[in-house]
Amino acid sequence: MTDFSKLNITSALLGLKNKDFKSVELTEYFINQIDKKDSLNCFITKTFDKAIDMAKRSDEKITKNQELGLLEGIPIGMKDLFCTKDIRTTAGSKILNSFIPFYESTVSKNLWDSGAVLLGKTNMDEFAMGSANTTSFFGNVINPLKSKNNDKDLVPGGSSGGSASSVAAGLCLAATGSDTGGSIRQPASFCGLVGLKPTYGRCSRFGMVAFASSLDQAGPISLTVEDSARMLQSMVSYDSKDSTSSKKKIENFLNYKKYDLKGKKIGVPKEYLIDGLNAEIKKAWDLGISWFKSVGSEIVEVSLPNTDSALPTYYIIAPAEASANLARYDGIRYGFRAEEKSDLTQLYEETRAQGFGKEVKRRLMIGTYVLSAGYYDAYYLKALKVRKLISDDFLKAFKKCDLILTPTTPNVAFPIGEKQTDPIEMYLNDVLTVPASLAGLPAISVSASLNSDSLPIGLQIIGKPFEESSILSAASVIEDSRGF
Amino acid sequence: MEYFIEGKTGNWELVLGLEVHAQISANSKLFSGASTDWGADPNCQVELVDSGMPGALPVINKHCIDQAILTGISLNAEINKKSIFDRKNYFYPDLPQGYQISQFEFPIVGKGHLNIEIDGGKKSIGITRLHLEQDAGKSLHDQDIDNSFIDLNRSGCALMEIVSEPDMSSPQEAAEYVKKLRNILRFIGTCDGNMEKGNLRADVNVSVRKKGDELGTRCEIKNVNSIKFIQQAIEFEAKRQVDLIEKGEKIIQETRLFDPSNFETRSMRSKEESHDYRYFPDPDLPPLVLNEEDIEKLRLKLPELPDQKKSRFIEEFRISAYDAEILVTEKYVADFFEQIVKGRDPKIVISWLTVELFSYLKKKNISLEESKIDPKKISSLIDLIISNKISNRQAKEILDEYLETDVNADTFIEKKGLVQISNESEIEGLVEKVLMENPKMLEQYKSGKEKLFGFFVGQVMKLSNGKANPKMVNETLKRKLSP
Numbered sequence: 009m010t011d012f013s014k015l016n017i018t019s020a021l022l023g024l025k026n027k028d029f030k031s032v033e034l035t036e037y038f039i040n041q042i043d044k045k046d047s048l049n050c051f052i053t054k055t056f057d058k059a060i061d062m063a064k065r066s067d068e069k070i071t072k073n074q075e076l077g078l079l080e081g082i083p084i085g086m087k088d089l090f091c092t093k094d095i096r097t098t099a100g101s102k103i104l105n106s107f108i109p110f111y112e113s114t115v116s117k118n119l120w121d122s123g124a125v126l127l128g129k130t131n132m133d134e135f136a137m138g139s140a141n142t143t144s145f146f147g148n149v150i151n152p153l154k155s156k157n158n159d160k161d162l163v164p165g166g167s168s169g170g171s172a173s174s175v176a177a178g179l180c181l182a183a184t185g186s187d188t189g190g191s192i193r194q195p196a197s198f199c200g201l202v203g204l205k206p207t208y209g210r211c212s213r214f215g216m217v218a219f220a221s222s223l224d225q226a227g228p229i230s231l232t233v234e235d236s237a238r239m240l241q242s243m244v245s246y247d248s249k250d251s252t253s254s255k256k257k258i259e260n261f262l263n264y265k266k267y268d269l270k271g272k273k274i275g276v277p278k279e280y281l282i283d284g285l286n287a288e289i290k291k292a293w294d295l296g297i298s299w300f301k302s303v304g305s306e307i308v309e310v311s312l313p314n315t316d317s318a319l320p321t322y323y324i325i326a327p328a329e330a331s332a333n334l335a336r337y338d339g340i341r342y343g344f345r346a347e348e349k350s351d352l353t354q355l356y357e358e359t360r361a362q363g364f365g366k367e368v369k370r371r372l373m374i375g376t377y378v379l380s381a382g383y384y385d386a387y388y389l390k391a392l393k394v395r396k397l398i399s400d401d402f403l404k405a406f407k408k409c410d411l412i413l414t415p416t417t418p419n420v421a422f423p424i425g426e427k428q429t430d431p432i433e434m435y436l437n438d439v440l441t442v443p444a445s446l447a448g449l450p451a452i453s454v455s456a457s458l459n460s461d462s463l464p465i466g467l468q469i470i471g472k473p474f475e476e477s478s479i480l481s482a483a484s485v486i487e488d489s490r491g492f
Numbered sequence: 493m494e495y496f497i498e499g500k501t502g503n504w505e506l507v508l509g510l511e512v513h514a515q516i517s518a519n520s521k522l523f524s525g526a527s528t529d530w531g532a533d534p535n536c537q538v539e540l541v542d543s544g545m546p547g548a549l550p551v552i553n554k555h556c557i558d559q560a561i562l563t564g565i566s567l568n569a570e571i572n573k574k575s576i577f578d579r580k581n582y583f584y585p586d587l588p589q590g591y592q593i594s595q596f597e598f599p600i601v602g603k604g605h606l607n608i609e610i611d612g613g614k615k616s617i618g619i620t621r622l623h624l625e626q627d628a629g630k631s632l633h634d635q636d637i638d639n640s641f642i643d644l645n646r647s648g649c650a651l652m653e654i655v656s657e658p659d660m661s662s663p664q665e666a667a668e669y670v671k672k673l674r675n676i677l678r679f680i681g682t683c684d685g686n687m688e689k690g691n692l693r694a695d696v697n698v699s700v701r702k703k704g705d706e707l708g709t710r711c712e713i714k715n716v717n718s719i720k721f722i723q724q725a726i727e728f729e730a731k732r733q734v735d736l737i738e739k740g741e742k743i744i745q746e747t748r749l750f751d752p753s754n755f756e757t758r759s760m761r762s763k764e765e766s767h768d769y770r771y772f773p774d775p776d777l778p779p780l781v782l783n784e785e786d787i788e789k790l791r792l793k794l795p796e797l798p799d800q801k802k803s804r805f806i807e808e809f810r811i812s813a814y815d816a817e818i819l820v821t822e823k824y825v826a827d828f829f830e831q832i833v834k835g836r837d838p839k840i841v842i843s844w845l846t847v848e849l850f851s852y853l854k855k856k857n858i859s860l861e862e863s864k865i866d867p868k869k870i871s872s873l874i875d876l877i878i879s880n881k882i883s884n885r886q887a888k889e890i891l892d893e894y895l896e897t898d899v900n901a902d903t904f905i906e907k908k909g910l911v912q913i914s915n916e917s918e919i920e921g922l923v924e925k926v927l928m929e930n931p932k933m934l935e936q937y938k939s940g941k942e943k944l945f946g947f948f949v950g951q952v953m954k955l956s957n958g959k960a961n962p963k964m965v966n967e968t969l970k971r972k973l974s975p
Contacts, residue, residue, distance in 0.1 A: 091547045104546065111540060113547060215547040222775035250549050251777050329775050332579045335590020336544035340642070356583055379581070379770035388772060 012037040017082055017181050017235040024070055024081045031063035031070070031081030035125055038083045042127065042179045048150045050174035052088045053096045054128040059083060062125040069123070077123030078242045085174045085183035088129035089136060090116045090226070091215040095126075099217040100134040100144040100167075103337045103344045103363030113215025114247045115184065115226045122242035127180050131170030134365045135334065136191055136219040139437035141169025142424065143367040151199060151421050152177035155461035160423040162463075165195030165437075171229045172199040182230040182239050186216060188223045189322050190416075190441025193453035196229050197466025198421035200455040202236045202483060203229045207474045208448030209254035212247030218333040220326035221252075223445050233454065233484040237261040240476060256474050264480035270304035274482075275409030279315035280440060282418060289415045292457045292465040296413055299489035300482075310405040310412065314397045318443040321398065323435060324378050324391035325446070331375030337363060370431065399447040406472050411482050414440055416453040416466035444470045454483040456490055495662030497700065499734045504700045506730050507707060508666050509658035510722075511695040512673060513651050514683040515627065516559045522626050522650035523550030523593065530689060534632075534643035542629075542648035544588030549776050556650040557780065559682040560600050560624050561790050563652060566680050566797055567619050569604025571787050577624075577777045581770045586629035586642050594653075596771040599623035600780065606676065607799065608668040609817065617669050618657030627651050652683070658697065658707070663723035670694060670719055671821070675798050678823045693717045698729045700737070708733070709743040713750050713757050725750035729757050801826055809838035818846050824861040831867040836874055844874055848891055855892075865895060872901035880961050881905070882912045914961040916968075919952075922960060923968045926951045937973065945969065 010028050023029055039056050066081035068074075091097045091109035098104045112120075120126070133143040140163035141149040149169040151162040153176060164173035168185030172195035175183050185192035187205035196203025204227045211226040218224060228239030241261045247253040276297060281290070297307055339345035339359030346358030364372070378387035405412065417437060427433045444451040450473070453466040467486055471479040496503040521528060524539040540548035564571050576598040579591040601622035607614050629647035633640045654673065660666045674685040674692055685692045694717075699710035711733070713725045728750075733743050747766070748757040773779075796804070798820045805816040805826075819842070820826050833841045849870060853863055873894065876882045882905055894904050905911055913919060926948055927934055937944040952965045 097546070099546070107546065109546070111545070111547075213547075214549050217546045218776075220775070249551060251551050252775075328772060331770075332581055332589075332591050332772070335581060335583065336546070336588060338583060338585075338590060340585050341543060341588060342545070352585065376770065379772050381768045381770075384770075384772070 013178050015181065016231040017079065017238055018232065020082060020181055021080070024066075025076075027070070031066040031083075031125060032060060034081065035059050035063040035083045035127070038127055038180055041177075042174075045152070045177050045179060048152060048173055048177055048179075049147050050131055050149055050170045050177065050179055051085070051128040052098055052100070052131050052144075052146045052170070055095055055126050056128075058095070059125050059127050062120070066123050066125065077121065078238055079119065080123030081125060082123065082181050083125040083127050084119065084239075085127055085130040085171055085180040086116055086119075087168050087171050087184050087186055088132055089186050089217045090184060091217065092116055092126070092129065095129065097129065097217070098146070099136070100132040100146060101337075101364065101368070102145040103359070104217075105145065105344055107343050109215070111215060114212035114245065114249065115216065115243050117215075118245055119184070119239075119242050124242065130168070130174055130183055133167035133169065133191075134368050135217065135330070136167040136186055136188055136224075137330070137367050137371055138166040139190070139194055139434055140164075140422075140424070140427065141166040141173075141195070142428065143365055144169075145365060148424055149173050150424065153200060153421065153463060155463055157461050162421040163198065163424050165198035165417075165421065167191040168195050168203075168229060172196055172201055172203070175199070175201055175229055175231060182228055182235055184226060184239075184243070185229045186219075186224055186226050187441075187445065188219050188225075188326060189445050190438040192227045192229060193416050193441050193451060193466070193468060194437055196453045197416035197455070197464065197468075200464030200466075201229055201231060202233050202452065202454050202487075203227065203466075204236045204240060204452040204476070204479070205445070205450065206240060206244065206476055207254070207450045209252050209256075210244050210258075210450070210474065210476070212245060212250040212253050214247055214249040214253075218329075220329040221333060222329060223322075223326060225445075233264075233452075233480055233487050234262075236452070236483075237264050237480050240480075254474070259477055261477055261480060264477040265484065267478045267481035269300065269482060269485055272305050272411065273308050273409040274300045274305045275308055275310035275405055275412040277310050277312045277315065277405065277412060277414060279312050280414045282316075282439060284418050284436070285415065286419050286459075288459040289418065289420070289465050292467065293413070293415050296456050296467045296486060299485055300413065302489070303485055308409050310408055312398075312401040312405055312443065314394065314401050315443055317394050318398055318446055319435060319439050321391045321394045322438070322442040322446060323374070324387050325395060327371040327375030328379050328388050328391075329375070331372050331379065334364075334368070334372060339363070367431070395446050398443055402443075402447045402449060402470070410472070411478055412470040413482075414468045414470070416440060416468040420459055420461070420463040420465060440468060444468075449473060450476045450479055452479040452483045454486045456486050458492075495664065497730050497734050499738050501738055502702065504730070504734045505703055506661050506663075506726070507658045507699045507701060507710070508660040508662075508726060509697040509710075510656045510660070510666060510669060511697070512654045512656075512670065513693050513695075514563075514654060514677055514685070515691040516556050516650040516652055517681055517683055518553060518555050518559060518650055520553055520555075521648040522553055522556050522624065524553075524648050526648065528649050532645055534641070534645060537645045538647065542588065543644050544590065550593060550774070552777065552780065553650065556624065557600070557782075558790055559650070560622060560652055561782070561787060562680050562794060563654070563677065563682045564601035564604065564622055565787075565791050565794055566676050567601070567604040567606055567622070567654070569619055569622065570602040571782065572598065572600055572602055573782050573784075574598065575600040575623075575780045577774045577780065578771045579774045580625075582767050584628065584631075585640070586631045586644070586647065588629065588644060588647060592626050592628065593774055593777070594625035594771075595623035598779075606669070606672055608665065608672050610665055610668055615659075615665065617659045617665075620655040620657055622652055622654045625651050625653060658699075658710075663726040666696065666726055667719050667723050670722060672798070675821060675823065679798055679801075680795055687717050687719070690717055694722055696722060696725060696729075698726055698733070699743070700730050700733045708737075709745050711743065711746055711748050711757075713748050714760060716750050718752075721750055721752050724752070724755050725757055728755055732757065798823075798826075805829075809833060811838050811842060815842050815846065822860070824859075828860060828867050832871045832874065836871065836878065840874055840878065844870060848888060852892060852895060869895070869900065876901050876905065880912060880914045880963070883958075883962050885962070886912065886958060911959065912961050913956055913959045914964060916964070919960055919964050919968050922952050922955050923948075923965065923972055926955060927972060945973070948973075
């Protein structure tokens, strides 16, 4: 008997291929686990019947020795930001509480075409706005990991908190996430997983509920680097339905190990040694550096001088785009509509006042403000210019190095309820992930060590545009060196 | 002739600029594959983008871009190699995305001009810019007592907004500008110019000033949808402004609506109330980059424009500038003319087209295009006249009745028994009979009363029931009467 709790995608595929077990059995196991660990609140919508149907179809293919997809029979979680045909899609918001799309996002379609099995739609911060999964209309998600020194429930990170928590808790083999300023990498780091944000344009945004269109990218959250490579391979495609989708040739990410780290230059940006960087995380960073040295990489100091402007820039551009992207939720055509509707203005105001949560409203107000006449130049336009400077910083740095190694977050997972009073404190979670988002670069977070509370610390590797294989390979160096 | 408004304090001149919204002729919308056919059932031509569904993304329809470029070229305008789509943010139920995708700072077409004919002379009107944008849907408030409905079929259709310089100074000039612009768009097939359907509508900017003064404060009259209304709106608005200024009041910059039922404009919203649209580049659409080659290809594809056609008509058919202008005012008329004129005398064709046929259409109050009259119907009639089978007069007499039928001219006159007598001996017989039956008149004529020639012609025609070829009757009579 296979111990399903020990499986990852790669070993599960092998078991399915060897007919050690069926996808239906595997799926039933995870359904059982999801029910058992319901208190983690990982899923907004469970699709168990559909999962069994999909698993049966995969089993049939396997039995008949038909051509199999890259993820044939693998049960996964789908962040509730991806529109799934005939399955409720909420983006974690009351305003979409009853929304059932009649179309499929390109990323989810690609995954079903690869044979993946949908267990359910994972919980998330409302419209992906949050870093702790505490803004969802469907309640907080709880991190399955705990400090060994106390029993407090910890946040899983956000916004892809349900995805990260479900993978870490063994409720699915992998999950999709979306990353606007760190929403894949930060929760992956908090839950001890691998999270990859591809180059902007690599995954289609069609059918993905938009937060900040110029930053949003889909990506995988998984147990291992190899699993991430496999998930990524299935998710990406050029898509004519997304005008920002890249036509660049897609390489075989599963061959990532061909990217040899020996002799490669690993850049360490001095500006990432920020005030407030946890000492244990600094130590993990140093440890990471030593691992790259030991595989023959050369460590070079690089400078990304505009790093300290990245967070304010991000918190102007992302809310600005969101203020327009979320204007469509007006109670007119779909989703939540307030009862009070004596006139049009009241219908709008009440629908949006009742339909959106506090954090979303805060960002919509910021976004509306920075685009307003008289403020546009000082805020939005300036932010666009700084964004360009930040991109240029990376271009310059990549003339001196091949990859950049940094911590993913300044701190490890914190107890639910903390950092709730001052939004800035919450926003600081993204300080190390946001620069790569603004530059549209591929970046991966991989767990490197555990702190004294035995909580995971993630390191981030940032790569050149469309060189996802390079960051996968570098992540595998950490995965191989960390000793757990 | 200079146009001005006579006020109590002297004469005021008008400064007029127009923003024309023209729906692009295209099978699908600006950013979606949904059909643009007119008259479909509500909400049947709607894709994800047009209804603002979550996760929907706009994808540029290349044909609409080409149409905008063609229009730019025909307006002698610069085509911008790089243009940007922006989001124009405002809430309205028929605006599903909560923003309209438009172009703000960097439009696809820059400065150009077009020429209008006014008082027998030419005037050049500057074009400031042309930009692309999505149309909104339609709110229906008159279908139910308690509810309003929304039809998104028009949502996302491609519009060109063509902005003129404030170069016009009379209602007539504004009307000529719109006519000329509409005509050009129809010639090149980028907009059908149908103002009744709202496929072409204008915002009119009006201000007044004393000659030589600085520009006055302007008011914008929104969405005027006929050329007549444009003129009426300008006349009313200019007088209103003059009255206000002369009373010592100030003009408030505002948006106004024209009410055609009582010929007046009224305030819609003032500048203070105007929206802050919070334009910003649409992150879903990369900048639109065009290359010289593609623009040149379109330049070569550009069909003959009204002014070019007019020059060619004058040269090729040796017709007057006046006649040529009438012909090119409508592409349909110009094409109709060209189909008929082949192998026929242009003067006869023009007279039949612009005099006889046009007066028929005027009586029926329809355009040539609407009449659906087949050019062959006119050409077969003209052929009968040229070949002397019927007289010009006969043809005129039967025209109205003939146009109501669906037979060609040969069949029609045969049925009517109208074939002209052009047989020489037959005509000679008729002439001789008339001369014989009117000896007194003949005597008087021979004694010098040559005016009586007309009497003999009339008698011959009467005898032939109007069928005798008048030219031959004339000739035969002359011969017989000559000493």
